[in-house]
Amino acid sequence: MSTNFSHTARVIRADQVTPLIKHFSFERVDGKPFSPFSAGSHVVIGMNNGTNTHKNPYSLVGSSNNFMEYEIAVRLDSTGRGGSLFMHNNIELGSEIEIGNPYNLFPVYKPAKKHLMIAGGVGITPFMTYIDEMNLMHSNFELHYSVRDFENGAFAKELQDKYPNQVNLYIQANGVMANFNEILDNQPLGTHVYVCGPQQMVADALRIADEMGWPNSSVHSEEFKAPEPGNPFTVTLAKSDCKINVRSRESLLEALENANIEIPYSCRGGACGFCKTEVIDGEITHRDYFLTDAEKASGNCIMPCISRAQGDHLTLNI
Amino acid sequence: MTEEISEIKSKPVYDILQYDPKSRSNLLVSEGNGLVGLVDFLNGSESIPPSTINVMCAISNAEPLNPSSYISPDRCNKMRLFDSVNALLEDLPVTLSNSQMGLRLYICGSEIFLWRVANLARAAGMHKSEYSMQLIGSKARRVYCPHCKTTSEEVTTDIHECVGCGLSLVNCDHFSREMGAYLGFRVDAEAHGEIPERKELYR
Numbered sequence: 412m413s414t415n416f417s418h419t420a421r422v423i424r425a426d427q428v429t430p431l432i433k434h435f436s437f438e439r440v441d442g443k444p445f446s447p448f449s450a451g452s453h454v455v456i457g458m459n460n461g462t463n464t465h466k467n468p469y470s471l472v473g474s475s476n477n478f479m480e481y482e483i484a485v486r487l488d489s490t491g492r493g494g495s496l497f498m499h500n501n502i503e504l505g506s507e508i509e510i511g512n513p514y515n516l517f518p519v520y521k522p523a524k525k526h527l528m529i530a531g532g533v534g535i536t537p538f539m540t541y542i543d544e545m546n547l548m549h550s551n552f553e554l555h556y557s558v559r560d561f562e563n564g565a566f567a568k569e570l571q572d573k574y575p576n577q578v579n580l581y582i583q584a585n586g587v588m589a590n591f592n593e594i595l596d597n598q599p600l601g602t603h604v605y606v607c608g609p610q611q612m613v614a615d616a617l618r619i620a621d622e623m624g625w626p627n628s629s630v631h632s633e634e635f636k637a638p639e640p641g642n643p644f645t646v647t648l649a650k651s652d653c654k655i656n657v658r659s660r661e662s663l664l665e666a667l668e669n670a671n672i673e674i675p676y677s678c679r680g681g682a683c684g685f686c687k688t689e690v691i692d693g694e695i696t697h698r699d700y701f702l703t704d705a706e707k708a709s710g711n712c713i714m715p716c717i718s719r720a721q722g723d724h725l726t727l728n729i
Numbered sequence: 730m731t732e733e734i735s736e737i738k739s740k741p742v743y744d745i746l747q748y749d750p751k752s753r754s755n756l757l758v759s760e761g762n763g764l765v766g767l768v769d770f771l772n773g774s775e776s777i778p779p780s781t782i783n784v785m786c787a788i789s790n791a792e793p794l795n796p797s798s799y800i801s802p803d804r805c806n807k808m809r810l811f812d813s814v815n816a817l818l819e820d821l822p823v824t825l826s827n828s829q830m831g832l833r834l835y836i837c838g839s840e841i842f843l844w845r846v847a848n849l850a851r852a853a854g855m856h857k858s859e860y861s862m863q864l865i866g867s868k869a870r871r872v873y874c875p876h877c878k879t880t881s882e883e884v885t886t887d888i889h890e891c892v893g894c895g896l897s898l899v900n901c902d903h904f905s906r907e908m909g910a911y912l913g914f915r916v917d918a919e920a921h922g923e924i925p926e927r928k929e930l931y932r
């Protein structure tokens with residue numbers, strides 16, 4: 412087992428909240444409390460399907476005041492690499508999984524005068540803890556949440572019932588689309604905006620905020636990026652003098668882990684920078700958000716959780 | 730040539746006001762001769778739509794410039810005059826809390842004025858990229874006394890007596906942006922009672 416995991420946990424609730432989203436609650440098998448976390452944190456869940464371990468990051472969606480339970484919501488991605496499918500089909504009440512320590516790449520900016528949240532689809536998950544915290548702190552907040560249809564909007568009904576004045580739902584099946592120009596217009600000075608959802612939505616919201624004079628410091632975003640399948644390649648480890656094959660449906664990080672090589676990680680989505688690894692030889696296709704353009708151009712480091720070789724080989728300095 | 734007692738990097742440097750074309754509205758704030766900076770700014774950036782410009786001027790100096798004769802009414806949406814800096818500073822938080830994202834604040838005046846306004850802007854949730862400052866007028870300093878935690882206003886000499894505890898303080902160039910004040914320290918810390926002659930440095 413990877414040293415990155417800290418606890419074994421057991422499923423104490425598993426609900427299909429929408430046809431595509433399953434909501435899990437976990438407790439530690441040793442009965443002890445989990446580590447405290449701040450709103451917007453994620454954890455990596457490790458699930459063993461018998462042959463190998465899937466490790467996927469998920470935002471915590473439960474109350475940050477309940478240390479006995481962690482909650483996550485998993486969207487079924489049938490085109491993905493199997494982790495979410497396994498969570499949906501095989502993880503049920505009583506199942507045991509591994510869970511890492513929470514880490515926050517998307518924290519709330521507490522001094523803001525107002526918090527404006529823009530979510531698309533499963534991008535709602537980090538805002539579940541935001542709203543909980545903002546409600547407790549009596550902060551001024553507003554949520555704009557776009558879903559394909561009401562049925563598939565995780566937590567949509569519960570949010571709308573609980574916060575009718577702050578929650579705005581946009582149901583695309585009914586032809587209602589969020590208009591970022593309108594949402595970002597006329598917001599009081601000192602507002603911070605947080606955007607989480609599909610890549611295109613995040614990019615649009617960021618661009619419009621910039622055009623409307625929002626300073627970068629008031630705009631925060633989190634995108635969900637999962638490793639994409641790609642061409643298989645061979646990786647040579649210069650220091651340990653061995654060769655590993657990376658198959659088309661596994662990430663470089665996963666291939667290393669499967670060969671029992673430990674690389675630190677947290678987000679497994681190219682954002683946190685933990686897994687940065689030095690490259691000695693080979694062309695890289697960079698897909699992360701962490702490295703600067705100059706670092707990417709230099710070609711001497713890679714984020715193995717998400718990026719791959721461009722050609723058929725890569726040599727790492729590990 | 731006068732030599733300042735200390736030279737520390739935190740001493741702020743001031744620019745001339747620069748228009749941010751991404752702004753949706755522009756608030757220009759000045760005190761005394763700072764008006765000159767606003768006029769230069771407006772003359773240098775004729776592309777700013779007048780409807781997005783609001784001006785607030787304090788005209789408290791002995792020989793006040795009359796803003797109305799420098800900024801024509803059709804150059805801005807609204808111009809408001811205040812007969813003291815304090816009156817302007819009292820109004821500003823209200824004006825800011827009624828403002829929207831996309832506002833840029835342009836501040837021109839004495840160093841003390843710049844930081845008093847900047848602190849109000851920060852308290853209103855503005856980031857430093859949303860306001861710019863130009864220094865025109867008095868370089869008199871606010872000096873913070875670390876012994877009694879009082880801030881003396883309008884200090885123009887290198888050494889002064891703290892208004893709170895009366896100790897003689899030398900003010901160094903260590904500047905706190907939060908307080909808009911320079912840090913003072915006891916000039917006779919090592920040999921009590923030995924106070925060098927003071928020099929006027931910041932006019």
Ligand code: FES
Pocket residue numbers: 675676677678679680681682683684685686687699701714715716717
């Ligand atoms: S694990 Fe976060 S960037 Fe790779």
